[in-house]
Amino acid sequence: xxxxxxxxxxxxxxxxxxxxxxxxxxxxxxxxxxxxxxxxxxxxxxxxxxxxxxxxxxxxxxxxxxxxxxxxxxxxxxxxxxxxxxxxxxxxxxxxxxxxxxxxxxxxxxxxxxxxxxxxxxxxxxxxxxxxxxxxxxxxxxxxxxxxxxxxxxxxxxxxxxxxxxxxxxxxxxxxxxxxxxxxxxxxxxxxxxxxxxxxxxxxxxxxxxxxxxxxxxxxxxxxxxxxxxxxxxxxxxxxxxxxxxxxxxxxxxxxxxxxxxxxxxxxxxxxxxxxxxxxxxxxxxxxxxxxxxxxxxxxxxxxxxxxxxxxxxxxxxxxxxxxxxxxxxxxxxxxxxxxxxxxxxxxxxxxxxxxxxxxxxxxxxxxxxxxxxxxxxx
Numbered sequence: 001x002x003x004x005x006x007x008x009x010x011x012x013x014x015x016x017x018x019x020x021x022x023x024x025x026x027x028x029x030x031x032x033x034x035x036x037x038x039x040x041x042x043x044x045x046x047x048x049x050x051x052x053x054x055x056x057x058x059x060x061x062x063x064x065x066x067x068x069x070x071x072x073x074x075x076x077x078x079x080x081x082x083x084x085x086x087x088x089x090x091x092x093x094x095x096x097x098x099x100x101x102x103x104x105x106x107x108x109x110x111x112x113x114x115x116x117x118x119x120x121x122x123x124x125x126x127x128x129x130x131x132x133x134x135x136x137x138x139x140x141x142x143x144x145x146x147x148x149x150x151x152x153x154x155x156x157x158x159x160x161x162x163x164x165x166x167x168x169x170x171x172x173x174x175x176x177x178x179x180x181x182x183x184x185x186x187x188x189x190x191x192x193x194x195x196x197x198x199x200x201x202x203x204x205x206x207x208x209x210x211x212x213x214x215x216x217x218x219x220x221x222x223x224x225x226x227x228x229x230x231x232x233x234x235x236x237x238x239x240x241x242x243x244x245x246x247x248x249x250x251x252x253x254x255x256x257x258x259x260x261x262x263x264x265x266x267x268x269x270x271x272x273x274x275x276x277x278x279x280x281x282x283x284x285x286x287x288x289x290x291x292x293x294x295x296x297x298x299x300x301x302x303x304x305x306x307x308x309x310x311x312x313x314x315x316x317x318x319x320x321x322x323x324x325x326x327x328x329x330x331x332x333x334x335x336x337x338x339x340x341x342x343x344x345x346x347x348x349x350x351x352x353x354x355x356x357x358x359x360x361x362x363x364x365x366x367x368x369x370x371x372x373x374x375x376x377x378x379x
Contacts, residue, residue: 143348
């Protein structure tokens with residue numbers, strides 16, 4: 001046992017030493033930074049603060065180039081002949097976003113001989129093969145907290161859209177119809193309903209705080225209990241057993257990261273045990289759900305309504321079944337890329353790049369992979 005521990009300690013020390021060498025090397029010389037963002041086209045110039053697109057590139061081009069660095073931005077990220085692939089062999093830093101994710105596979109990491117740092121402009125780094133990044137001695141970081149308010153507000157909006165059966169009424173208006181009964185027969189009040197969040201991290205906590213005034217019965221499931229004072233403030237009750245909680249819920253909100261443990265966790269069997277007519281909001285990650293199981297349950301009515309902005313893959317293909325299932329209120333991945341959020345994650349990305357160039361540490365909460373180890377939520 002002692003020999004095993006010594007071996008582990010030596011391996012960690014070696015990994016830490018290798019990572020420090022990479023980090024120290026970043027303090028000198030021109031770096032090639034590649035950013036992958038969505039293209040705004042004609043919308044790019046309609047708001048000067050619309051910085052999260054290809055055209056604005058987080059607003060950091062002048063700053064980077066004034067320091068002698070090369071900055072390449074693109075939205076072309078898929079396939080062997082895409083623009084991103086051309087830059088993989090010699091880039092030092094790759095900036096990606098959850099809204100238009102560049103999937104950083106083990107194969108891409110292996111090709112990226114100069115790569116030192118992977119930054120997520122936003123939160124959620126599951127588009128990166130984190131184990132491969134750790135094994136390669138790379139640092140992975142994100143702008144923790146940058147869009148948690150944006151996502152929590154969006155979740156509350158989606159809950160209300162589903163509970164009040166809003167979309168059929170909207171569609172009636174634009175199609176020239178008027179049928180109150182066609183809306184009212186499945187429109188409810190939020191007050192008194194049982195709402196459970198699967199995950200009570202930064203976003204989950206904010207959602208519970210925002211739901212408190214609606215006088216709901218609030219439940220949460222997480223690997224860690226909330227601070228007792230926050231539990232008291234929100235009135236939310238901890239549920240240790242996920243399936244027990246789900247059976248109680250009229251509305252379920254998914255707020256857990258995508259990991260190997262949570263991938264596909266809402267499968268046909270788990271969904272079948274939930275209340276008939278349950279409403280589900282998922283702004284976490286599409287791959288947490290079994291895609292076809294959700295579509296089938298919406299078609300049968302077992303899921304009374306499903307709303308979210310996350311899909312797998314992204315962008316969602318035109319034949320994705322969630323586009324066509326009934327009682328859905330889906331959108332592209334937009335909840336965390338409001339203008340306010342863009343300004344926050346652009347500033348956070350710039351701050352981390354500045355620290356990287358100076359050989360300084362990032363805020364501890366921003367690290368997803370550091371010195372060969374994954375952050376607790378991804379283990």
